[in-house]
Amino acid sequence: MNFRPGTRDEPEINLIPFIDILLVVLIFLMLTTTYSKFTQLQVNLPVADAEAQRTTPKEVIVSVSSDGRYALNQDVLDGVSVEVLTRALQQAAQDTRDVVIIISADAAATHQSVINVMDAARRAGLVQITFATQQSGTAPSRGKS
Numbered sequence: 001m002n003f004r005p006g007t008r009d010e011p012e013i014n015l016i017p018f019i020d021i022l023l024v025v026l027i028f029l030m031l032t033t034t035y036s037k038f039t040q041l042q043v044n045l046p047v048a049d050a051e052a053q054r055t056t057p058k059e060v061i062v063s064v065s066s067d068g069r070y071a072l073n074q075d076v077l078d079g080v081s082v083e084v085l086t087r088a089l090q091q092a093a094q095d096t097r098d099v100v101i102i103i104s105a106d107a108a109a110t111h112q113s114v115i116n117v118m119d120a121a122r123r124a125g126l127v128q129i130t131f132a133t134q135q136s137g138t139a140p141s142r143g144k145s
Helices: 016-032 082-093 112-121
Strands: 058-064 071-072 099-105 126-130
Touching: 016 058, 071 082, 071 099, 082 099, 082 112, 099 112
Parallel strands: 058 099, 099 126
Antiparallel strands: 058 071
C-alpha cells in the first residue's frame, strides 16, 4: 500500500555547499601564493662597432679591503687618507694622464672607501676609472656548507 501522493519530486542538486568549498579553496590559494616583485632595472647597454684598441694604456690597480685599507698595484699603502692615496696615484701615473685606474674593492668594503679612491684619482688628474668585478660562478661562497 502506497500512502504517498502520486507525484514524485525530482532530486535537485544543492550548489551552496559546492560554492562554499570552492571559495575556501580560492581563499587558501590566495593566502599561500607568493607574489614575486621584479625590482631590477632593465638597462639596454649601448653598442659600439669600434676596432680593438691597438695600444694598451697603463693600468693602475687600486685594491680596497673590507676594513678600508688600500693597496696600489699590490703594494699596501701606509695611510687611509685621500691625500696619501692621491700622492701614490700621482707617483704611479708618472706624469702620464693616459692611465686607467681599476678599482678592485671587496664586496664588504664601505661605499666611502671607494669614493675616496675616486676622489684621489680626480685630485691626481686621472679621469679614466673602471671597476673590477668577477662572474657570479667564480665568486667565493659566503653561505654555510
